[in-house]
Amino acid sequence: xxxxxxxxxxxxxxxxxxxxxxxxxxxxxxxxxxxxxxxxxxxxxxxxxxxxxxxxxxxxxxxxxxxxxxxxxxxxxxxxxxxxxxxxxxxxxxxxxxxxxxxxxxxxxxxxxxxxxxxxxxxxxxxxxxxxxxxxxxxxxxxxxxxxxxxxxxxxxxxxxxxxxxxxxxxxxxxxxxxxxxxxxxxxxxxxxxxxxxxxxxxxxxxxxxxxxxxxxxxxxxxxxxxxxxxxxxxxxxxxxxxxxxxxxxxxxxxxxxxxxxxxxxxxxxxxxxxxxxxxxxxxxxxxxxxxxxxxxxxxxxxxxxxxxxxxxxxxxxxxxxxxxxxxxxxxxxxxxx
Amino acid sequence: xxxxxxxxxxxxxxxxxxxxxxxxxxxxxxxxxxxxxxxxxxxxxxxxxxxxxxxxxxxxxxxxxxxxxxxxxxxxxxxxxxxxxxxxxxxxxxxxxxxxxxxxxxxxxxxxxxxxxxxxxxxxxxxxxxxxxxxxxxxxxxxxxxxxxxxxxxxxxxxxxxxxxxxxxxxxxxxxxxxxxxxxxxxxxxxxxxxxxxxxxxxxxxxxxxxxxxxxxxxxxxxxxxxxxxxxxxxxxxxxxxxxxxxxxxxxxxxxxxxxxxxxxxxxxxxxxxxxxxxxxxxxxxxxxxxxxxxxxxxxxxxxxxxxxxxxxxxxxxxxxxxxxxxxxxxxxxxxxxxxx
Numbered sequence: 001x002x003x004x005x006x007x008x009x010x011x012x013x014x015x016x017x018x019x020x021x022x023x024x025x026x027x028x029x030x031x032x033x034x035x036x037x038x039x040x041x042x043x044x045x046x047x048x049x050x051x052x053x054x055x056x057x058x059x060x061x062x063x064x065x066x067x068x069x070x071x072x073x074x075x076x077x078x079x080x081x082x083x084x085x086x087x088x089x090x091x092x093x094x095x096x097x098x099x100x101x102x103x104x105x106x107x108x109x110x111x112x113x114x115x116x117x118x119x120x121x122x123x124x125x126x127x128x129x130x131x132x133x134x135x136x137x138x139x140x141x142x143x144x145x146x147x148x149x150x151x152x153x154x155x156x157x158x159x160x161x162x163x164x165x166x167x168x169x170x171x172x173x174x175x176x177x178x179x180x181x182x183x184x185x186x187x188x189x190x191x192x193x194x195x196x197x198x199x200x201x202x203x204x205x206x207x208x209x210x211x212x213x214x215x216x217x218x219x220x221x222x223x224x225x226x227x228x229x230x231x232x233x234x235x236x237x238x239x240x241x242x243x244x245x246x247x248x249x250x251x252x253x254x255x256x257x258x259x260x261x262x263x264x265x266x267x268x269x270x271x272x273x274x275x276x277x278x279x280x281x282x283x284x285x286x287x288x289x290x291x292x293x294x295x296x297x298x299x300x301x302x303x304x305x306x307x308x309x310x311x312x313x314x315x316x317x318x319x320x321x322x323x324x325x326x327x328x329x330x331x332x333x334x335x336x337x338x
Numbered sequence: 339x340x341x342x343x344x345x346x347x348x349x350x351x352x353x354x355x356x357x358x359x360x361x362x363x364x365x366x367x368x369x370x371x372x373x374x375x376x377x378x379x380x381x382x383x384x385x386x387x388x389x390x391x392x393x394x395x396x397x398x399x400x401x402x403x404x405x406x407x408x409x410x411x412x413x414x415x416x417x418x419x420x421x422x423x424x425x426x427x428x429x430x431x432x433x434x435x436x437x438x439x440x441x442x443x444x445x446x447x448x449x450x451x452x453x454x455x456x457x458x459x460x461x462x463x464x465x466x467x468x469x470x471x472x473x474x475x476x477x478x479x480x481x482x483x484x485x486x487x488x489x490x491x492x493x494x495x496x497x498x499x500x501x502x503x504x505x506x507x508x509x510x511x512x513x514x515x516x517x518x519x520x521x522x523x524x525x526x527x528x529x530x531x532x533x534x535x536x537x538x539x540x541x542x543x544x545x546x547x548x549x550x551x552x553x554x555x556x557x558x559x560x561x562x563x564x565x566x567x568x569x570x571x572x573x574x575x576x577x578x579x580x581x582x583x584x585x586x587x588x589x590x591x592x593x594x595x596x597x598x599x600x601x602x603x604x605x606x607x608x609x610x611x612x613x614x615x616x617x618x619x620x621x622x623x624x625x626x627x628x629x630x631x632x633x634x635x636x637x638x639x640x641x642x643x644x645x646x647x648x649x650x651x652x653x654x655x656x657x658x659x660x661x662x663x664x665x666x667x668x669x670x671x672x673x674x675x676x677x678x679x
Contacts, residue, residue, distance in 0.1 A: 054535045055506075154621065168622065169396055196532075198395035198562040199606040200619055207614065225535055228565075231610030255610055269540045271565040273592070273609060277547055280569065283537035286505065 016219040017043040017066070017104075017187050022079035024065055024243075031291035035061045036243045037298075038315060038327075039079070043187065043219040048210065050234030050251070051223045052266070056287050057240040059223045063189045066221075067106055068096050083187065102132045104187040105180035107209075109195055111172035115164040121175045122148070122160030125182055132183035147178040151208060170201035174208070181212060188213065191223045206233050227270045231255055236323075239263045242287050242298035244315070249324035259320050259331035262299050297328070305330070345422040347556050348384040348407070348524060353377055353416035353426070355402050359627055374627045376402040378580035380416075386523065389550060389557035391571035391588070393564060393603070397623070399580040400560050404528050407558070408444050409433040420524070440470045443522035447529040449509035453501040459512045460497040463487065466519045486515040489552075491545060507538035511545070518549065526558045531566060543569055564607050568592060573660070576600050579626050579635040582654065584668075586661030596663035598640050634665075642667050 024036040036058050043049050051059045064070045066081055068088060081088045083103060088096060108114035116124055125144040126137075133140065148156035151174040164172055173193060180188060190209055194202040210233055213220045224230050230237055230251075237254050239247040239262065247260040258264045268281040285302035288294060296313040300306055309329050317327050356378075358371035377399045384390050394400050405411040407418060409430050418425040420438060433439055443466075446452035453462055463483045467473040473482065484494055490511040501509055510530065517525055527546070531539040547570060550557060561567050567574060568588055575585040576597065584597040595601045602618040619639045629635065634647040646666050654662040 054537055171622070196396075199564060199608075200395060200602055202608075203606040203614065210614075226608070227536070228608040228610050232608045232612075232614050251610075266536065269536045271536075271540075271543075271563075271569055273565060273568070273607060275569075277543060277569040280540040280543065282540035282544070 014045060015042045016045050016047075016084060018080075018082045019062075019066070020080045020082070022062075022065065022081065023077045024061065024070075025075050025077055026071075026073050027075065028073060028291075033290045034243060034294060035074070035290060036065065039243070039245055041238055041245060041248060043221060045186075045217055045219055046214065047236070048213055048220040048222055048234045050230035050237045051221060051240060052225060052227055052230050052237060053240035054225065054266075054283075054287060056242075058243040059225075059240055060191055061243075062240075063106065063191055063221065063223055066187075066189065067100055067104060069100070101128060101185070102183040103185055104189065105183070105185035107173075107176050107180045107188070107190040107193045109192040111169070111176040112164060114176060115172060115179075117164055120161050120163060121167070122162075124175075125178060128179055128182040143182075147182055148175075150181070150212075151175070151178045152204075153178075168201075169197055170205060173197065173201075173205050177205070177208060177212075181216075184216065185218065187219050187221070189221045189223070192225070193222075194224075194226075194229070202229070209233070227266060228272055239266065242294075243290060244298055244327060246299060246328070247324075247326045249320070249326075253321070253324055257320075257333060259324070259326040259333050260299075260328050261303050261305070261332060264332060265302075299328075345419065346383040347386045347388075347421060348558075349417075349419040350383070350407070351381050351417040351419065353380045353403070353406060353418060354414045355399075355406055355411060356414045372627050375580045375629055376626065377406060377413075378629075380577075380580075380582055382575055382582060382585060384524070384556055384558060386556055387550075387554050388573065389559055389571045391567035391574040392558060392560045392577065393562060393567055393574060394577035395562065395623070397579075397626070398577045399626075400577055401528065403577070404444070404526055404558075404560055407524075408442055408526060409436075409439070440466070440520035441523045443517040443520065443525055445513050445517045445525065445527045445530045448533045449506060449513050450501070450533065452513060453509055455501050458498050458500055459487075459492065459504065459508075462512055463497075463515045463519055466516060471520050482519075486519055487511075489518070489549070490515045491541075505538075506534050507541060510534060510538070510542050514542075514545070514549070518553065518555070521553065522555060524558065525555045526560070528560045529562070530559075532561070532563065539566070546570060564592075564603060576603070579623055579629070581635060581664070583636070583665070584661075584663040585654075586657065586663075587659070590658060590661045594658075596657045596661070596668035597665045598642055598667070599636050600663070636665075 020040050022036055022039040026033040026035055039062060053059055076089055122144050125147055126140045129140045129143055145156045145160060148159055153159050153171060153174050194205050197205060222230060222234055234251050237251050238245050241262045247263045258267055265283045269283050271280060288298050288301055295311055296315045297310050300310050307329055315327050316329050317325055318331060319325050320333060355376045356373040357376055359374050392400055406413050409425055412430045413426050416426060428436055460483055463486055464479055467479060467482060473479045487494055487497055492508060492511045492515060496508060531542050534542060559567060559571055571588055574588050574591045576583055578599050584600045591600060592604060595604050605615050605618055618641055621639050624635060624638060632649060632651055634652055637643055637647045652664045652666045654664045657663050657668060
């Protein structure tokens with residue numbers, strides 16, 4: 001019920017982040033890796049968008065590209081990343097640094113690695129606040145304590161002085177979330193926030209991210225390879241394969257009627273409470289090598305039903321229903337509106 | 339109990355492992371050290387050809403139990419009877435060359451980290467054969483390695499590659515081939531698919547099921563992904579803070595969990611067809627360091643939590659066929675009391 005209400009709301013509200021026709025390459029000694037290609041999507045206020053796909057499909061690269069924290073070998077060759085109408089690729093670095101952390105923030109995959117091991121977690125929070133907020137030191141301390149209790153860390157006064165090694169995995173992840181939320185960002189990117197956490201902690205952390213997203217004026221991008229998890233917490237899903245967004249649709253729609261062959265295969269390979277081992281269908285083949293010449297449809301070599309036109313550019317994007325697009329010549333549905 | 343039946347493949351009795359932690363006061367050198375109860379009085383059996391899942395949150399003692407069973411650690415107390423012989427008596431240092439070692443093999447969590455980066459896939463698979471199997475570098479060894487590679491679905495040309503030249507799924511296959519090289523009777527799998535993509539995970543799970551059917555091994559499958567455990571295991575053991583709190587057949591555990599912790603675990607599995615449920619457990623686990631022996635380990639986090647739970651530690655009690663749970667209230671259903679509160 002909550003879900004359907006939120007979807008309607010996202011249609012009405014303004015766009016927060018828009019990525020348009022983004023192409024990104026890595027220049028390496030062994031050739032140019034076309035990590036992202038023709039990536040377009042938007043994120044609205046109050047919305048949670050899930051990025052799903054295998055490792056190597058470009059999910060994290062897209063997140064890092066939005067924040068502008070990619071390695072120097074990466075080069076955006078085409079496209080735009082607009083945060084509230086401002087193209088992040090065109091503004092000076094200093095200005096981007098101001099926006100990073102303040103307007104967009106990221107929850108990293110492994111909190112134990114991402115946190116400073118030799119600094120108390122409260123101090124780390126204050127460091128972020130010192131960059132983005134002017135004011136007295138005591139104010140920062142109070143704000144840090146408030147953040148720790150906001151992410152439901154019990155006894156924040158005591159945990160303020162804790163080092164990351166003294167906290168459990170779930171607690172570290174909460175500190176990570178508090179760090180990301182310190183400056184009230186508008187865009188929150190959570191990169192596999194619950195990998196390595198057990199189901200009960202995962203539910204607690206995801207519930208927290210969802211609640212905070214709904215309270216604040218914020219849009220959330222959730223990167224995960226756990227389709228079930230994405231299905232539970234996201235309003236819309238973007239399925240990535242080899243640097244392309246192959247399908248984008250509201251969550252319920254994509255699960256009920258997946259149109260891209262890759263999405264169907266991804267769903268068939270995911271264990272869920274209603275499947276037996278025999279019903280689990282592995283995806284044949286590998287991601288294509290992203291160096292060198294690539295066919296217009298990068299799923300071509302793994303597809304069960306390729307057509308001759310699949311080898312001819314450009315990659316066709318079709319709209320199934322409003323809000324549901326698929327990058328395939330003949331999607332798995334009879335009623336296609338080209 | 340009965341003398342007629344043969345002993346189970348593995349019988350663990352009252353197994354304990356306590357780790358001493360740092361003394362609080364450096365001036366009290368003679369004070370007893372605080373003990374972290376990593377594995378506390380764990381007993382279970384595993385029959386030949388059976389696969390048992392071991393689940394629990396991180397820090398509950400799963401990995402310590404695995405290390406005790408594979409005799410990488412010396413237990414504080416208790417017995418590990420493998421085909422009737424007590425392995426707990428053999429010091430961990432001596433077990434490396436013990437003939438029983440080849441019967442218990444381990445597949446590690448991360449296929450990237452558990453392979454020697456300077457060994458080719460061939461070297462890795464051949465190592466246990468040379469160390470424990472009495473093989474000499476020969477055509478026979480080559481044939482055996484090739485046979486193993488075929489068994490796990492690793493194309494033969496890949497045998498000359500180093501780990502960095504293999505994909506995640508291929509590395510997982512090398513790790514499995516190495517573990518089954520000596521025809522172990524018990525294969526312990528420590529989160530074998532947690533580092534893999536769903537697409538590869540499905541292949542590896544099916545490979546493991548197929549290998550078990552062909553080679554008749556027993557599996558102890560450690561994981562925190564309940565969806566994966568459910569696919570592969572006949573029985574499930576649930577651990578919480580060093581103790582077994584529930585064990586039973588997979589269907590019984592999933593359909594009628596009796597312990598409140600198991601119920602919370604099952605309820606927390608993401609189900610795409612349902613909106614997320616409210617979490618049934620609040621707060622953090624109790625400290626495993628010097629836990630009070632009479633207090634239930636879940637006390638403080640449990641939705642039940644009455645005075646009785648502080649006064650008497652609940653023991654594993656039979657709930658049904660092969661189904662035990664350690665809770666004062668496991669005879670009752672929790673669902674309505676939960677919705678009322």
